[in-house]
Amino acid sequence: MAYSEKVLDHYENPRNVGVIEDDQSVGTGMVGAPACGDVMKLQIKVGEDGIIQDAKFKTYGCGSAIASSSLVTEWIKGKTLDEAGEIRNTHIAEELALPPVKIHCSVLAEDAIAAAIENYRAKNK
Amino acid sequence: MSNIKLPIYLDYSATTPIDARVAKKMAQYLTLEGEFGNPASRSHEFGWKAEDAVELARKQVADLISADPREIVWTSGATESNNLAIKGAAHFYRKKGNHIITVKTEHKAVLDTCRQLEREGFDVTYLEPEETGLLSMEKLKAAVTSETIIISVMHVNNEIGVIQDITAIGEFARENKIIFHVDAAQSPGKVGIDLSTMKVDLMSFCAHKAYGPKGIGALFVRRKPRIRLEAQMHGGGHERGLRSGTLATHQIVGMGEAFRIAKEEMASDNDRIRMLRDRLYDGLKGMEEVYLNGDFEQRIPGNLNISFNFVEGESLIMALRDLAVSSGSACTSASLEPSYVLRALGRNDELAHSSIRFTTGRFTTVEEIDYTIVLVKKAVEKLRTLSPLWDMYKDGVDLSSVEWVAH
Numbered sequence: 466m467a468y469s470e471k472v473l474d475h476y477e478n479p480r481n482v483g484v485i486e487d488d489q490s491v492g493t494g495m496v497g498a499p500a501c502g503d504v505m506k507l508q509i510k511v512g513e514d515g516i517i518q519d520a521k522f523k524t525y526g527c528g529s530a531i532a533s534s535s536l537v538t539e540w541i542k543g544k545t546l547d548e549a550g551e552i553r554n555t556h557i558a559e560e561l562a563l564p565p566v567k568i569h570c571s572v573l574a575e576d577a578i579a580a581a582i583e584n585y586r587a588k589n590k
Numbered sequence: 591m592s593n594i595k596l597p598i599y600l601d602y603s604a605t606t607p608i609d610a611r612v613a614k615k616m617a618q619y620l621t622l623e624g625e626f627g628n629p630a631s632r633s634h635e636f637g638w639k640a641e642d643a644v645e646l647a648r649k650q651v652a653d654l655i656s657a658d659p660r661e662i663v664w665t666s667g668a669t670e671s672n673n674l675a676i677k678g679a680a681h682f683y684r685k686k687g688n689h690i691i692t693v694k695t696e697h698k699a700v701l702d703t704c705r706q707l708e709r710e711g712f713d714v715t716y717l718e719p720e721e722t723g724l725l726s727m728e729k730l731k732a733a734v735t736s737e738t739i740i741i742s743v744m745h746v747n748n749e750i751g752v753i754q755d756i757t758a759i760g761e762f763a764r765e766n767k768i769i770f771h772v773d774a775a776q777s778p779g780k781v782g783i784d785l786s787t788m789k790v791d792l793m794s795f796c797a798h799k800a801y802g803p804k805g806i807g808a809l810f811v812r813r814k815p816r817i818r819l820e821a822q823m824h825g826g827g828h829e830r831g832l833r834s835g836t837l838a839t840h841q842i843v844g845m846g847e848a849f850r851i852a853k854e855e856m857a858s859d860n861d862r863i864r865m866l867r868d869r870l871y872d873g874l875k876g877m878e879e880v881y882l883n884g885d886f887e888q889r890i891p892g893n894l895n896i897s898f899n900f901v902e903g904e905s906l907i908m909a910l911r912d913l914a915v916s917s918g919s920a921c922t923s924a925s926l927e928p929s930y931v932l933r934a935l936g937r938n939d940e941l942a943h944s945s946i947r948f949t950t951g952r953f954t955t956v957e958e959i960d961y962t963i964v965l966v967k968k969a970v971e972k973l974r975t976l977s978p979l980w981d982m983y984k985d986g987v988d989l990s991s992v993e994w995v996a997h
Contacts, residue, residue, distance in 0.1 A: 468908060473908075476905070476909070479976060482975065482976055484981070495978065495995070497994065497995070498995075499938075499939050499940040499943070499979065499989065499994070500939040500994075502902050502903075502904075502928070502939075502943045503902075504978055504979060504994070505978075506978040523976060523977060523978035523981060524977070525900065525901070525902050525976075525977045525978055525979045525980075526902050527902055527904035527905050527908070528904065528905050528908040531905060531976060576995075
């Protein structure tokens with residue numbers, strides 16, 4: 466299995482690994498299942514202005530899954546919720562040069578963003 | 591750190607490098623200066639010399655397993671031997687019955703051959719092993735019917751290295767007049783085989799797991815009592831009509847030499863290989879949430895298959911880029927399914943996904959093992975800091991109670 470440079474980079478130097486302590490301003494999304502070999506947890510801290518101030522992730526999965534989730538935490542920081550929701554798995558796959566058999570990792574990352582946003586919005590109706 | 595060559599090869603169960611002595615011998619059967627003749631050429635010295643080499647190799651293979659040379663049929667490998675044995679016997683004896691018994695943990699060469707026979711109308715039972723990976727005699731006996739013609743159980747499992755009690759199974763099969771086939775691809779040089787006492791009717795071998803070349807194997811076909819097979823490769827009638835095709839002298843010589851060396855050096859090789867494997871296990875088993883897959887005692891000396899809970903196998907393999915090992919993880923196989931062998935042992939998905947198979951061999955060194963221990967510990971620790979499952983475990987969450995949002 467040949468990994469792209471970017472995937473290896475995110476594995477060696479993952480961005481924003483960690484946990485944000487839960488409160489009103491935090492949205493948490495957990496997607497995937499151990500049975501599939503992929504579980505992603507994405508957390509966003511949203512400011513009063515609706516902009517994502519911080520993002521953290523934890524991922525159980527292959528190199529491509531780790532890279533996909535690490536990448537999205539970089540991308541969504543500084544974006545509004547709507548802007549973050551526009552990120553598509555195709556953008557992620559292209560950036561990381563994911564082979565066809567790993568596309569599902571980018572799909573899961575897109576789902577993780579959606580889940581985190583949904584969780585935040587549900588808490589802040 | 592001295593002169594370790596990276597990556598370190600710890601995948602001896604996948605294949606082995608050809609021993610230098612074997613390669614040297616093989617090289618004598620290639621070019622114009624060597625013995626390049628077709629062993630079937632009856633009319634000249636080129637053929638006779640090649641034939642002599644083939645027959646010597648046949649004896650070398652037979653000697654390792656205490657068989658008669660006339661019971662050895664050359665094939666292209668254990669996969670072909672499995673096909674020839676199971677399809678060959680099933681077709682020949684189909685008037686006696688149409689039921690075959692095998693085990694869920696067999697190699698795909700056996701399982702897929704059985705699936706093909708099912709498509710042809712045969713009835714196959716796939717038995718589940720115990721958690722140790724070993725087959726229970728009770729389960730086997732219970733599965734037999736009046737239609738059972740073949741039982742196929744591998745000697746040594748390729749993934750977990752456990753050794754089945756083929757002596758006991760053979761006694762049972764012979765008593766009940768059922769043909770007993772054993773896939774012994776992983777056995778030569780690792781565990782003793784004595785076909786003068788073990789009641790096995792058909793046994794598959796290959797060379798490349800015993801420091802011989804890839805692309806050559808053999809099938810033991812018992813003469814007393816006589817086992818008949820329908821040939822799967824038709825042509826010039828080679829190997830008493832059982833397997834047509836010009837014999838590859840250089841390959842056969844390689845297999846013979848490899849098996850000769852295996853016979854001589856098995857005991858000393860195994861002591862070393864076991865010591866290295868045990869050293870590796872001792873270095874890793876102190877970690878939290880580490881599980882050995884398969885029975886520890888009934889196991890070949892070089893195999894260590896462990897699951898590191900809460901860490902996914904492919905990411906672990908990526909972290910272990912300086913090691914050549916294999917994983918029971920879905921991501922590393924073409925499908926998204928975890929190892930069927932580990933699933934058959936009752937391992938849950940997480941543990942099946944996070945397993946690594948390390949196999950030591952003739953050329954493994956102590957330095958390589960020590961380096962491996964350090965590397966594996968570091969990699970597992972790092973991946974656990976990334977893992978949400980590890981966090982949940984540490985927080986005391988019961989993962990089996992979680993409702994996952996999967997696709």
